[in-house]
Amino acid sequence: MKKISQLLSLVLVLSLLFGQAAQAQERKRWSPQAKGTVIGLGAGAITGAVINKRNRVVGGAVGGVVGGAAGYAIGKHKDNKNKEAARIAAANRAAAARVAAANRRAELARQEANRAKAAPTSVPAASLAAVNAAVLSDANGNAAFLPNPSYGDRSTPYSSSEYRRKSW
Numbered sequence: 001m002k003k004i005s006q007l008l009s010l011v012l013v014l015s016l017l018f019g020q021a022a023q024a025q026e027r028k029r030w031s032p033q034a035k036g037t038v039i040g041l042g043a044g045a046i047t048g049a050v051i052n053k054r055n056r057v058v059g060g061a062v063g064g065v066v067g068g069a070a071g072y073a074i075g076k077h078k079d080n081k082n083k084e085a086a087r088i089a090a091a092n093r094a095a096a097a098r099v100a101a102a103n104r105r106a107e108l109a110r111q112e113a114n115r116a117k118a119a120p121t122s123v124p125a126a127s128l129a130a131v132n133a134a135v136l137s138d139a140n141g142n143a144a145f146l147p148n149p150s151y152g153d154r155s156t157p158y159s160s161s162e163y164r165r166k167s168w
Helices: 002-018 032-051 056-118 125-135
Strands: none
Touching: 032 056
16 A cells, blocks of 8 residues: 555656646746756656665665666756857858858849949040040150040940040
8 A cells, every 4th residue: 555655756756847838928948957866866866766675765766866866967067068059050150240241241232343443434525535636646756645536435445535645
């Protein structure tokens, strides 16, 4: 009769610990330390009671304390690993966001450069003709500068100058 009452009390305690009670609020999840402590406590108490056959109560108490401490240590180690993994994942996400932002800036700069190439500023033909007449020869009749028909086209040399320089 004594063993049946002990067994029923163990079942009652376990059902109270692990049972899902209906509550109005959402239940908070157990931390890895708490889970490890409870599992270690139960396993240690059962193991201690089985090992110490002369005094099962003392064996269960000692086993429960040792098992609870070991379970807490294992749970703490697991929690630290989870926190480290979360920290690394956050750092990786931040680095990926920085790379994506740099890629967006580079793409915008590339698009801006392509727009500038595609639509060069053109010089009106009338002003180019006036410049050609004035520049083609100096007082001695030597041509010092040549007109630059590709003025404003950034893909050609001397795009910022209205005149091409002599290279000879």
